Amino acid sequence: MQMNPLGRTGLTVSELCLGTMTFGNQTPEAEGHAQIDRALAAGINFIDTAEMYPVAPIRAETVGLTEQIIGNWNAANAARRGDFILATKHSGEGSLARGGEPITSESIPRTIEGSLKRLQTDYIDLYQFHWPNRGSYMFRKNWGYDPSGQTAADTRAHIEDVLGALQREVERGTIRHFGLSNESAWGTSQFLRVSEDRGWPRVATIQNEYSLLCRLYDTDLAELSVNEDVGLIAFSPLAAGFLTGKYQGDVTPEGSRRERTADMGGRVTPRVFDAVEAYLDIARRHGIDPVHMALAWCRTRPFMTSAIFGATTMPQLEQALGSVEVVLGEEVLKEIAAAHKAHPMPY
Template sequence: MQMNPLGRTGLTVSELCLGTMTFGTQTSEAEGHAQIDRALAAGINLVDTAEMYPVNPVSKETIGRTEEIIGTWNAANPARRGDYLLATKHSGEGLAAVRDGAPITAETIPGTVEGSLRRLQTDYIDLYQFHWPNRGSYMFRKNWTFDPTGQDRAATLANMEECLEALQAQVDKGNIRHFGLSNESAWGTAQWLRLAEDRGWPRVVSIQNEYSLLCRLYDTDLAELSVNEEVGLLAFSPLGTGLLSGKYQNGAVPDGSRKSLNPGLGGRETDRVHAAVDAYLDIAARHGIDPVHMALAWCRTRPFMASAIFGATHMDQLEHALASVDVVLGEEVLAEIDKAHRAHPMPY
């Protein structure tokens, strides 16, 4: 398992991160506990969750259940809490199931942190992330119509300052250790960095944005920011919600799969996506590489990558993903991937 720097913290994170967003809906507590055990045994040292999980679906009745499942594992394994880094997230504005859609503010942070600590049954959170910015985001397919002209710059910066000061108070209490972003832009990340450095408040160590062979918005301005500011990417959906496995080709919808619960796959099911997947499946087949392994191994080649977050509904999927660490992509494969990307840019 390759280890990569986590910002300027001096810590390293495994190239793969165990995502847990199905714990509590598609994945049972017992299965979730088994996945944590297996992931740690394989060398994974980063587990990611969020206060709003589980998903498929997100509902007010299940909010926090994923953190609770991780919490019961922590309670049963108190001596192992130091074996891994635990990351969770504070939901942003607009999610009615959490705080009635309230934005992230200095007032919401203390209670939200305490709630996560209680559910996670831990004394500290290694990486505390803001799930999406209050002002909105071009993520989740909103890039096609993204318009920032309605933003209030002064209000955005004032909120950032207040939140950073509130985060510093949580660091001082020992509740959180490091701060990360999610679904952020280059401008937003640059402001968080600037304000933190000006005031000595928590510096952003990572950005959790969507990234895969099918979704490469990060390759432009955020890639440059990542490298120069040492803020690594925690890539979510590196398998394109399962599309890159090939399991949804030719209209297939496996029972219990994400697509069986969310037919549009969050806007990823388009007229163009299956042709793009076919191109990557063809590369994998011709070179004798499992397509899941190719997709995850490709993430490892990216210069800004800290860790790729994958989720597994069942243990066999976890085992399958873990085997990707033994796969190294040759120059010919990488060149063909680049050619396929040029032929199928932004399929969703």
């Protein structure tokens, strides 16, 4: 298991991160606890969650349940809390958490206290903003993205407000480090500017969607990551399961995420299945498990800190773990690059 720096924090995290967003919906608590045990035994030291989880679908009555499930594991394994980096996220404006309130200096202490209580821990290693109040081009909003309604001065004032609140939480010992999610290069640069001017928590990571099918990160954000030591924590590196091949033929397997969310968050498009087939063909011809290929490819990216994978079942977890033994050859990488040019951004 390769270990990578977590920004400039001095911490290192495993190349794979255990995602937990299905804990409490598709994945029962006992299965979730078994997954944590197995992931730690395999060398993973990074677990990611969020106050609004579980998803697929998000429901008001289950908000916070994933953190509770992890918290029950923490309570039963208190001596192991220092064995892993625990990350969670503060929902942005419009979520089902906390009535949809935005991220503010007033919401931060209450939200952290709620997460700490559910997680049954005294501290959070990496505290992330799930998406910015001003909006994001993630979640397929890039096709019609229009930032013209933003005001730079308001955004900077907001950043001052929330970073000051985070500094107070660092001083209290409730959080150790800070990250962003579903952010842009400009937004991240503003956080970096304020934090360096004021000596407040510096952005360590950005958690954005990234996979063979979703490569918005490859240009401006890639440059920012490399030059500012703000690495990517990639979510959906298997493209919400598309890259496993299980949805080919436009099918909906029983018990799958698509059974609960038919359009897969806007990922079901006329072009997606041809794009997936191009990558499956590469994997077949080179005798590589497509899950292993997708996750091993993430490791080759110059800005990658960790790839978050979610497993509904233990066999899926075991399959993902096998990717750490796979090294992609130059020919495979060339074919992946050609497939990307032939099938850019299929959703």
